[in-house]
Amino acid sequence: MPLVPEVLEIAKKIKNMEIRGAGKIARSAARALQIQAEKSTAKDAEELWAELKEAARILFHTRPTAVSLPNALRYVMHRAKLAYHGGADLETLRFTVVNAAKEFIHNSEKAIEKIGEIGARRIEDGDVIMTHCHSKAAISVMKTAWEQGKSLKVIVTETRPRWQGKITAKELASYGIPVIYVVDGAARHYMKMTDKVVMGADSITANGAVINKIGTSLIALTAKEHRVWVMIAAETYKFHPETMLGQLVEIEMRDPTEVVPEEELRTWPNNIRVENPAFDVTPPEYVDVIITERGIIPPYAAIDILREEFGWALKYREPWEE
Template identity: 60%
Template sequence: MEIRGAGKIARSAARGLKLVAGDDEIKSVEELIEKLKKASKILIDTRPTAVSLANSVRFVTGDLEELSENADLGEVREKIISRAEEFIEKSEKATEKIGQIGARRISDGDTIMTHCHSTNALSVIKTAHDQGKDIRVIATEARPRQQGLITIGELAKNDIPVTLIVDSAARFFMKEVDKVVVGADSIAANGAVVNKIGTSQIALIAHEARVLTFIAAESYKFHPSTLVGELVEIEERDAGEVVDPDRFPGVEVRNPAFDVTPAEYIDLIITERGIIPPEAAYELLQEHFELSSEGEIF
């Protein structure tokens, strides 16, 4: 939790693998491959829901055995470092592009509700503001870790009018909202979106109020395993983030970090490749990931 935000997590994973590849104490290709495999597992296990992390590792390492075949240590190092730098650059450019594409859907005078902290959602909002559009933002605090405070800090720093509300006040304020813009940690093949806990309630409230809900996410947030029917693992964090369990002995405290928003509550998904309806998630996933006859995704 030192690094928060799916895109930042993915880029940090790429930087971590780059550090492993550049370790001068590694003296053979075999040792490097083993170290990369170990680092990849450690990284992926830290945040199981954020598929951007796994996709980042997949992009950087690829097929390690094939990569090392007939190659010397220097060549393998260079390839891993090059891939890591390529991923980081593509990720940063994707966020910028999402802001440009998404801002077209923001109108002058809009009030936007956002939840938690999303670099991509903020890119859309900041770009619209930079274009001279008169907008204001209603941001939730995102209990229990209060990532919403990061969001309001960035908005205030950019002189964008913002109001902070508690998560449970979303329905009360929805009557003032023109559009909901949030990020995503994972997007399934059926268009369902996994994001910070509370997102599904906001999307449902917006749907009920006929307020458009936009998801801002890079294409590497789409989850390849859902092509073959696997479910996205929902990370459940320590109960101590919610309350000190010792204060209430015998009481079970649950702390899921994410929830799933059904595709029918989402109007558009904004990616660096353009805007798609949630129903088009399957096609986008097929374009990005090859599916073998054994159901293994590369």
């Protein structure tokens, strides 16, 4: 079945990390389904529904860890499924998908603003904040506090091997915020001058564990040692519904050439195996609060968010698998 080339391009960019960050991945996935619906040449609703399922399947398998991706697909496809099985014609199904995708994208962007407003209340004038990787939600907290007139300084770790910290450092600096950019291994050295840690999340489990970029758990552990508050900024669509049923979050293993260049790797001894996990798991006891668009919660309250937001999702197979 023909898929719109732009949809395949978005999937490719998500897979190779040209599109990165859980929120941006989610919005891009919703946008891809919108594009398929808008530009499809399907002759009837059945044909469009088949195309949407194929697009969702391809997008679903691009990145296994960031739950924002399947949650975005669920949001759009669940509404499309209800319309299709309710007897919608081609144009009604097309409208339903486009509207659902736009609604998800709008809600996602508003969620980041709301998280910034809520999280900024926990930032005090003069705070030195440490952050890791690149999170729009975490940046929103710091940016909002800065715009409220609070004096801040942010320590940004480089976040190897893809150096997402460079993106964060430049973005914060563009708002006028003073930034100290350091290597990942310097986190403990700089923790003694840190007042709060603010980081994002790619997934949050039913017990409040945080799955985020590799290195997050070490920073949280160091913060706990120094009695520094750890705040995780995350939209509710990053909470992982399947973990309520005991499913473990798959940690994505990426290409070793992101760590050691391919030319150099060819000359290494065969008994050296280079591994490149993209994420790690931070236990809930290392996290003080999770900032969502619905308010600040302790990690152990993650199960309540999951039941309210995604309880329905556990009753059915994925819409694109039917």
